[in-house]
Amino acid sequence: MSIPLLWVDETPSTNAYVKEKFLSGEWESPAAVAAHRQTAGRGRLGRTWESEDGQALALSVLVPRALPAAVTLAVGLAVSDAVAAICGAKTAIKWPNDILCNHRKIGGILCEGIVGERCATVLGIGINVAQSADFFAAKGLSYGGSILSETGVSVSVKTLANAVCDAVEQTLQTLETSGFSALKPAFESRCITLKNAVRVLSPSGEPLLDGTACGVDDDGNLLVADQAGVTHAVGAGEVSVRGVYGYV
């Protein structure tokens, strides 16, 4: 069964669009929306997600139930693999779910839970499809890149949207039937953060912990071993992780 995908010309945020459809009772089963133009995209921890009209995919999937916290990593894995398959290039994941190509960020993911009488999860996916280096320079995103700028491949935004929806649906099935442990080996093999020296930062950018990223647990937490050899489980909702020498 495929998730139905609705295209809209413009919306401030595809995540906000989906939330409203769920809360108003209009959407009760799994469904997705993609926008040709997203004017106020959001990232994790209240950050901004920049898009350029027609040059990027802005897509949100409604799952009308609560999902485990590791869904945010599972979606990263699905998107990373869908992009790699469609453009024939190698992609990687920076924990928890930044999608990278050539060490440049070509995609970001924001998973949000709706908690109340009726629970839901909104899976927001932004992918840079065709922006040039000038776009990223103008937005001050020195480590940003697009599928086109990094691979030379021109991908149709619609084809990409369909491929991503299918990949997300399949990955959710595995997550819900077998748990994140079934996806963990694939995630770890694509996760560029592991085995590297990392710095864990608070939402305001304050350093919280330096150490070596040594694994991911079954809840999707990053395991960071500090200088004293003590391992800390770091949750995706609370922090950012940087390489000690830069973004990766």
Ligand code: ATP
């Ligand atoms: P990071 O580790 O990159 O800070 P994050 O997971 O906290 O990632 P996201 O929610 O993925 O952040 O995305 C928001 C951040 O991504 C912004 O703070 C900005 O630095 C960067 N960003 C915004 N728009 C784009 C874009 N189109 N391409 C690449 N990076 C972007």
